[in-house]
Amino acid sequence: MKFFIDTANIEQIKEAKSLGILDGVTTNPSLVSKEGIVGRDNLLKHYIEICNIVQGDVSAEVISTDFNGMITEAEELAALDPNIVVKIPIIKDGLKAIKYLTDKGIKTNCTLVFSTGQALLAAKAGATYVSPFVGRLDDVSSDGIELVYNIAEIYRYYGFDTQLLAASIRSTQHIIQCAQAGADVVTSPLSAILGLLKHPLTDSGIKKFLEDYNNTVGKK
Numbered sequence: 001m002k003f004f005i006d007t008a009n010i011e012q013i014k015e016a017k018s019l020g021i022l023d024g025v026t027t028n029p030s031l032v033s034k035e036g037i038v039g040r041d042n043l044l045k046h047y048i049e050i051c052n053i054v055q056g057d058v059s060a061e062v063i064s065t066d067f068n069g070m071i072t073e074a075e076e077l078a079a080l081d082p083n084i085v086v087k088i089p090i091i092k093d094g095l096k097a098i099k100y101l102t103d104k105g106i107k108t109n110c111t112l113v114f115s116t117g118q119a120l121l122a123a124k125a126g127a128t129y130v131s132p133f134v135g136r137l138d139d140v141s142s143d144g145i146e147l148v149y150n151i152a153e154i155y156r157y158y159g160f161d162t163q164l165l166a167a168s169i170r171s172t173q174h175i176i177q178c179a180q181a182g183a184d185v186v187t188s189p190l191s192a193i194l195g196l197l198k199h200p201l202t203d204s205g206i207k208k209f210l211e212d213y214n215n216t217v218g219k220k
């Protein structure tokens, strides 16, 4: 399973990279606006900076909702770096754009996916990634993890190449559940990734080992 970080924050991307397990980055318009980036040129520079840090796919989202606008933006984004993946929402024009961009060899991440039907269409159109939003489904008392299971089952059954990228991850437990459900990629906040390291028995075990060592072997 690949680990992506879901942020446009350069420091967090660098920290995740330093762990040695980072495979890519996902962003969205809300995440880039959180970084206080003003102006399209600065946004494009920001994407390039991210691509220079991470050796892996970096999702950058279009803001157009019509086919021509999406294609123009997608070509501009894809020209920034070979690792850019163009994030496109699953609406009618988005579906057409994914098919068009796939045929042109531009990688896509089909976003805002909340149903198996949407995921099926994304795969049919040849999306590189499909992003079901786990946390946002949980927010409306639906079951985000169940959707990941169901998409994984359909993709496995038909042998689709589209990678299942579980998004809108809110907790460490979500990462584990997505891994169990068969996600190819999980994109999460840094805090959720770091949570995987935590166990009180690891901490108390290290403490005891050091105490025992210092009381005998390490005695001066």
Ligand code: G3P
Pocket: 006, 026, 027, 028, 133, 135, 136, 167, 168, 169, 187
């Ligand atoms: O990038 C899409 C996604 O991960 C959004 O997450 O937490 O805003 O639902 P969230």
